[in-house]
Amino acid sequence: MKIMLALAIVLVVAACAPGATPGWTYSPITTDSASPATSTDASSGPDGFPSASPAPSASLDSGLQTISMTVKDFRLDPRALDVVGPFALAVTNQGPTLHNITIRAQDGTVLVGTKDLREGESEVISVDLAPGTYTTFCSLPGHESLGIVGSLTVSP
Numbered sequence: 001m002k003i004m005l006a007l008a009i010v011l012v013v014a015a016c017a018p019g020a021t022p023g024w025t026y027s028p029i030t031t032d033s034a035s036p037a038t039s040t041d042a043s044s045g046p047d048g049f050p051s052a053s054p055a056p057s058a059s060l061d062s063g064l065q066t067i068s069m070t071v072k073d074f075r076l077d078p079r080a081l082d083v084v085g086p087f088a089l090a091v092t093n094q095g096p097t098l099h100n101i102t103i104r105a106q107d108g109t110v111l112v113g114t115k116d117l118r119e120g121e122s123e124v125i126s127v128d129l130a131p132g133t134y135t136t137f138c139s140l141p142g143h144e145s146l147g148i149v150g151s152l153t154v155s156p
């Protein structure tokens with residue numbers, strides 16, 4: 001189990017390395033109305049991810065369409081997303097255990113994901129993917145096989 005966790009961490013870190021996955025940025029939600037959220041690249045934070053915020057409905061400066069997704073134990077809601085890209089994905093964990101949302105290309109390449117979120121935490125990520133079909137899933141060991149998996153179809 002520890003080896004699987006270490007391998008998963010190495011894969012996620014490698015996928016998040018600066019320059020490894022062009023075309024996406026993170027946009028944290030802020031609760032301070034005096035300083036609106038701005039887009040940053042994955043290398044801007046100490047771990048490449050912004051802090052989660054409890055306000056998933058806050059609007060982004062980018063003007064992107066915001067799609068809400070909830071992750072719980074054993075499911076994503078909605079399980080299938082059809083979007084016109086680019087878009088913002090607002091993810092909230094409503095399960096009692098840690099979860100994240102990760103987007104993977106058909107070739108298995110991890111493209112973007114939220115940080116691990118505790119129950120009640122939220123994060124918004126800005127996503128700019130080429131048209132196509134992708135997999136959305138929780139990348140924590142075993143979570144995808146337990147049903148925290150879905151599909152994302154991006155249209156031009």
